[in-house]
Amino acid sequence: MSQLTKTEEFLSVAAVARVMAIAPATLRTWDRRYGLGPSAHQTGQHRRYSSGDLAKLLHMRRLIVSGVVPAEAAEIAKKYDGPLQVDVVVEPAMTRTEIVTSLFRAANGLDERFVEEVLAQAIKKEGVVKAWHELVVPLLVRIGEEWERTEVGVEVEHLVTEIIQRCLHRVELTNPLNSRPVLLAAVSEEQHSLTLLAVKAALAERNIASYYLGARTPNEAISSMVARVAPPAIFLWAIMPENADPQYFRNLPKVRPAPRILLGGPGWDRSACSGAQIVEDLASTCEEISRAVGL
Ligand code: B12
Numbered sequence: 001m002s003q004l005t006k007t008e009e010f011l012s013v014a015a016v017a018r019v020m021a022i023a024p025a026t027l028r029t030w031d032r033r034y035g036l037g038p039s040a041h042q043t044g045q046h047r048r049y050s051s052g053d054l055a056k057l058l059h060m061r062r063l064i065v066s067g068v069v070p071a072e073a074a075e076i077a078k079k080y081d082g083p084l085q086v087d088v089v090v091e092p093a094m095t096r097t098e099i100v101t102s103l104f105r106a107a108n109g110l111d112e113r114f115v116e117e118v119l120a121q122a123i124k125k126e127g128v129v130k131a132w133h134e135l136v137v138p139l140l141v142r143i144g145e146e147w148e149r150t151e152v153g154v155e156v157e158h159l160v161t162e163i164i165q166r167c168l169h170r171v172e173l174t175n176p177l178n179s180r181p182v183l184l185a186a187v188s189e190e191q192h193s194l195t196l197l198a199v200k201a202a203l204a205e206r207n208i209a210s211y212y213l214g215a216r217t218p219n220e221a222i223s224s225m226v227a228r229v230a231p232p233a234i235f236l237w238a239i240m241p242e243n244a245d246p247q248y249f250r251n252l253p254k255v256r257p258a259p260r261i262l263l264g265g266p267g268w269d270r271s272a273c274s275g276a277q278i279v280e281d282l283a284s285t286c287e288e289i290s291r292a293v294g295l
Contacts (some may be wrong), residue, residue, distance in 0.1 A: 009038050010048035017174060020057060022109060027057070034074030036060060055084045064116060065106045067098050100138045107143065107160050108153065116163045123167055128202040129283050140194070164194055171201035176209035178293045183259075184210050185217035188243035195264065195282070196237050198258055202286050223238040223253055230255040233292035235285065236276075238267030249276050260292035 011246040031037030036056060038047040049057075058081040063073035094102070099118065106114040122131035143160060147153055182203065184196045193215035200212045211229070213221060226234065233253070238244035244267035252261075261276040264285060268277055279285040 065102045065190045132198045168197045168201040173204040177207045182210040183234045185213040186215045186237045187248045190243040191215045192239040227253045233260040233289045235262045238265045241267045244268045
């Protein structure tokens with residue numbers, strides 16, 4: 001817990017609430033209802049939380065986001081006397097929906113470590129495609145719906161984006177099979193780039209090399225890359241319809257052999273995109289790219 005230093009060992013309710021990104025009222029409830037309160041006394045002042053108390057509270061919150069009911073979580077947390085950085089707990093019996101709910105709650109509580117560990121473990125154990133479709137997409141959709149409903153929480157969207165990017169960047173390409181990398185870009189003013197990174201990571205798992213140009217790639221940059229590397233496949237992503245101009249792929253320089261052009265994202269008008277292939281999910285995008293690469 002980087003915010004907590006030795007000199008801040010005894011913390012007020014407000015300070016603990018800030019460190020944990022939860023409401024002071026919740027802390028008071030946990031104290032009153034479950035006996036998980038501050039243990040340290042300072043003469044003439046309010047009671048203060050010690051670092052041991054904070055470790056118990058963090059453990060309590062992790063158990064709750066993992067699906068343990070609060071009363072039970074409190075009983076376990078009260079006995080916790082380990083370090084401040086407690087292990088992330090995902091109960092083996094949890095369904096995917098429950099894990100997504102845990103991730104969503106943890107993200108809203110700014111529990112970066114929980115979200116990152118759960119996603120990193122899922123990518124490592126199950127691979128990018130499964131982790132993306134079963135955990136990342138439902139989490140992003142929920143975050144997007146919450147933002148649309150309340151118009152608050154854009155900080156959560158940014159934080160989760162960074163976490164997902166870190167997890168996907170860690171997937172290494174060890175033994176590339178293609179000499180000409182595939183090209184991946186988000187067109188025009190498109191800021192949504194996570195899907196592209198998912199494609200890059202999923203291709204890396206298959207030992208397929210790609211150039212990831214990221215968000216808001218200008219048309220000239222894509223054209224220039226096509227002329228320079230003659231990629232076997234080009235994947236262009238657009239969520240926002242105003243960014244999905246078919247000129248982006250129609251005016252690309254002609255190279256031999258002709259690249260396979262794939263378009264992904266809800267932005268593309270399916271009826272106006274003849275000459276390119278629309279792809280609807282990560283698994284089929286990887287299949288199409290593998291085929292274009294000749295694997
Ligand atoms: C993260 C995020 C951001 C981040 C992006 C960070 C980054 N580097 O990517 C930031 C904060 C920058 C951002 C900004 C904005 N965002 Co935003 N954002 C999102 C969020 C939560 C996830 C985006 C994403 O990666 N989606 C990808 C997957 C998860 O979602 P999907 O496309 O719906 O998935 C479907 C298919 O595409 C397919 N699919 C899933 N995975 C894959 C993989 C491949 C390879 C393929 C081919 C298909 C596929 O299956 C899904 C089911 O059909 C979405 C919510 C959402 N539902 O998408 C909002 C969302 C896309 N954003 C939205 C908006 C409005 C904005 C802003 C305009 C907000 C603003 N006022 O500033 C800006 C600017 C956008 C711009 N100019 O490009 C709206 C778009 C509504 C619309 N269509 O008009 C959404 C839908 C939120 C909402 N519910 O209102 N955003």
